[in-house]
Amino acid sequence: MLSDFGTIFLFILAAVALVSMMLGMARLLRPNNPNEEKLSTYESGEEPLGNANVQFNVRFYVVALIFVLFDVELIFLFPWAVVFGNEDLIQQTNGQWGWFALAEMTVFVGILVLGLAYAWAKGYLDWVRPEPKTPHVDSPVPTSLYQQVNEKYKKS
Amino acid sequence: MEQVAFYGFSALAIISALFILLTRNLMYAAFGLFLALVGVAALYVLAGADFLAITQLLVYVGGILVLLIFGIMLTRPADERPDAATRPNRIEVVNHRRFWGILVAVVLFGVFLYTILAANFTLIGDVLISRSTIRTLGVELMTSHLLPFEIAGILLLVALIGAAYLAMNRNPSA
Numbered sequence: 001m002l003s004d005f006g007t008i009f010l011f012i013l014a015a016v017a018l019v020s021m022m023l024g025m026a027r028l029l030r031p032n033n034p035n036e037e038k039l040s041t042y043e044s045g046e047e048p049l050g051n052a053n054v055q056f057n058v059r060f061y062v063v064a065l066i067f068v069l070f071d072v073e074l075i076f077l078f079p080w081a082v083v084f085g086n087e088d089l090i091q092q093t094n095g096q097w098g099w100f101a102l103a104e105m106t107v108f109v110g111i112l113v114l115g116l117a118y119a120w121a122k123g124y125l126d127w128v129r130p131e132p133k134t135p136h137v138d139s140p141v142p143t144s145l146y147q148q149v150n151e152k153y154k155k156s
Numbered sequence: 157m158e159q160v161a162f163y164g165f166s167a168l169a170i171i172s173a174l175f176i177l178l179t180r181n182l183m184y185a186a187f188g189l190f191l192a193l194v195g196v197a198a199l200y201v202l203a204g205a206d207f208l209a210i211t212q213l214l215v216y217v218g219g220i221l222v223l224l225i226f227g228i229m230l231t232r233p234a235d236e237r238p239d240a241a242t243r244p245n246r247i248e249v250v251n252h253r254r255f256w257g258i259l260v261a262v263v264l265f266g267v268f269l270y271t272i273l274a275a276n277f278t279l280i281g282d283v284l285i286s287r288s289t290i291r292t293l294g295v296e297l298m299t300s301h302l303l304p305f306e307i308a309g310i311l312l313l314v315a316l317i318g319a320a321y322l323a324m325n326r327n328p329s330a
Contacts, residue, residue: 002158002201002202004288005201005206005209009161009198051243051245052245053232053245053247054232055229055230055231055232055233056226056229056230058230058323058324059324060226060229060230061223061226061227061230061323062319062320062323062324064219064222064223064226065223065316065319065320065323066316066319066320067219067222068215068219068220068222068223069312069315069316069319071214071215071218071219072215072219072312073309073312074214075210075211075214075215076297076305076308076309078207078210078290079207079290079291079293079294079297080294080297080298081294082290082291082294083291083294083295083298084294089295100298101298104298104302104305104306107306107309108305108306108309111306111309111310111312111313112309112312112313112316114313115312115313115316115317116316118316118317118320119316119317119320122320122321122324124320124324
């Protein structure tokens with residue numbers, strides 16, 4: 001088992017080494033002459049306005065909560081997936097093992113799907129849609145007059 | 157090799173825990189907690205508890221930490237100072253409870269120390285036969301521990317509904 005985790009350890013080492021090598025090499029090679037535009041926060045070409053330190057929408061938190069719950073469910077799926085299709089166990093029980101394990105896990109997942117359905121039906125997963133702001137002009141000219149102008153100069 | 161890994165990951169866990177203690181920036185403390193939890197997960201692996209290590213990585217590093225950082229971002233009051241747009245966003249800890257904090261830490265340390273010294277480790281001196289425990293866990297979960305497993309499912313359902321309800325209905329403006 002420890003040798004299996006040795007592979008993961010090598011992955012961790014490789015990740016740390018690669019990232020530090022890339023960033024270190026870039027630091028050595030690149031010219032360094034910053035200006036105001038380069039140092040400003042990147043917001044997809046928009047001018048950054050105000051402070052980034054704002055209070056978050058609580059919906060992010062609810063999504064994270066539901067994620068953690070399904071994370072825990074995944075932990076339970078792990079050992080089940082290892083033994084579910086085990087040929088020795090299936091042969092020892094005349095094929096009943098597979099169906100039994102499948103049924104039990106369906107019940108388990110089904111119970112949690114109920115929770116997801118609850119959150120969905122209650123609208124906890126709905127995102128707040130930004131309401132489009134239609135510009136409103138207080139004009140003494142009624143809109144029907146504009147319509148008539150449009151009709152008059154319509155290209156036929 | 158194993159000893160090097162053990163001391164390396166212990167050092168990682170302890171140093172990042174000390175960093176959490178000493179830093180005043182709450183966000184840095186959260187990232188320090190990330191390293192400390194990874195170090196503890198590696199120690200679980202070295203102790204032969206592979207499933208616990210995976211659980212630690214998935215749930216604590218992957219889930220709880222995200223919740224923690226979201227919690228920090230949710231509970232921040234808006235910065236009302238006029239130069240808020242240009243000042244750096246440091247989330248600093250402003251109040252300290254030095255006396256009670258040290259007291260709780262010392263008492264907890266004493267309890268742990270007493271537990272370790274009083275415990276009678278039967279496996280001490282034995283060589284760790286490291287076999288994956290996940291297959292055993294799977295068979296046990298599907299046979300002798302089936303009812304607790306399904307009850308855990310119901311518990312998760314209750315937690316899901318309760319958490320979502322509380323998080324949404326506390327804040328009617330959201």
